[in-house]
Amino acid sequence: MSWPEGIEARPIDKGDADAWAELLAAKEEVDQEGENYNAQDLVDELEDPHLDPATDTIGLWADGRMIAYGKLHASDTVIDLDRVGTEGTVHPEWRRRGIGTALMPWLMNRAGELHAAKHPEAPGEVTGNRISTNVGAERLFQKFGFEERRYFFDMKRPLDQPVPTAALEGGLRLVPFDTSMDEALRLTHNEVFLDHWGSTPKDADSWKTWFTGARAFRGGMSYVVLDGTTIAAYVLGYEWEADTEVTGSRDLYIGQVGTVKSYRGRGLARVTLAKVLAKAAEAGYQRAGLGVDADNPTGALGLYERLGFSVSSKWVSYGLPL
Template sequence: MSWPEGIEARPIDKADAEAWAELLAAREKVDQEGENYGADDLIEELDDPHLDAAHDTIGLWADGRMVAYGKVQATVTVVDVDRVRTEGTVHPEWRRRGLGTTLMRWLIRRAGEVHTAKHPDAAGEVTSGTISTNAGADRLLRNFGFEETRYFFDMKRPLDQPVPEVALADGFRLEAFDPSIDEALRLTHNEVFRDHWGSTPRDAESWKVWNTGARSFRGGSSYVVLDGETIAAYVLGYEWDADTEVTGIRELYIGQVGTRRAYRGRGLARAALAKVLAEAVQAGYQRSGLGVDADNPTGALGLYESLGYSVHGKWVTYRLPL
């Protein structure tokens, strides 16, 4: 790629984590996406066994600081379409200089290379997401031919409001997460999300990195509903220290909620989530958050609204066919 004069481009490694975190903090002040990252969070991302950081990340540097970054995330398996996810940003002080356009060209090119190398026989597309209020990102993506394809709601619930008591159906029991059920939980999650847009099965390594082995995972704030020894439903909670540091609010983020198909319609996820919220209040959390697909086939939006969550923002996923 031909980068603007004065720009050094190189892959991101763990030694760059502090500079990367500073770039993301500068973005958040302007774009107000509600996401904050510490250096340790970013190092954890680089530990993803399926991320080839040497080829699939890029940091752009000027005057000794990171002024932009890009990242391409390949899928391990393909369900319907090989969706190669991309992300990136330009420091607010460096915007409107053509840097974002050049970075997007790099992301699209690299996504095409990844698709050709990993899943050449499947239909492929580049995807990218942004908060709906980011007009600049929307304009950039549309200029490259991207189109809106999916919408997600960011939902919040203050925990100073009473949590409703929800009785668990007879024959089931609620238990806090225990590492001994981790593999069964992974397989349950893969089954539950088999019909969700954009979801692909998690293998054991990526499950550890992004889910129950993540620094943000809170096992004590995660519950499963059991039918005998079978996991029927589950709710997994997370907490990001960087968010608390910036906002001053302890938020328990609900990362995954699911019910096996054979157990749907019995209110199991509702009972588990109500339990998690009640425990969060006792643990000193001030708020709960979660994200939901606007077209979720299980009616999750209605479930969350019934438990006091409301829409706080909207995210848009864009696609560009390869």
């Protein structure tokens, strides 16, 4: 792979976390995606047990600064399609110099290698996404033949507004998350999200890394609906300290909302979300946020709007067959 003159390319390691965080902060200042990271957040990403930083990350450097990066995410399980995810950015001061055009083929080639190594028996696709306001990213995806696949909304709700009250019926119980239910919750989550676009089952390592074992996870802001000992629904909350540091607003992010299929239509998600929002307000959070698939089959978008959430940004997911 050839890079523009004066650019050094090498895999990202933990010693690069500060430089990587500086790059992402510069990107956020211009692109306004609502995502902020500190160095420890990025170290956590490099420690993902399913990531090989030596082969699946790349940092581009100039004059001692990281001026671009790329990273891939491969799934261990395939449902319908092997989607190999990509992410990356170019420092705003270095854009329109051909760096993104050079970075994209590296990502595409590595995605093809990962697909061939992990799931050659299934159809494959390299994927990526952009916030709708990033016109430069849109042009880059189009240049390489990517097509729009799906749309997602980020939604927010101020917590100084009243939270609608709701109650459970039929002997169900709403209880705080407890570590004793962790494995049962993982299996329930995998069942719930089988019919969600792009979702694949999470193994124990991924669950611990990105869900209930993540530094951002807030067990005290997470609730589960039980029918006896069976999990019927759940809402998991997270807090990103880097966001608070940058924005000055303490936000609770609703990472997962799920209801087991046989329990849908009974308002369990509404009751659980209302509880989490009320607890977050009591705990001093100022806003709640979440992301939703615009075509979510369970009608989640309408539920969130009825609970006072409104769209803050739109995201576009892209795909290109491998």
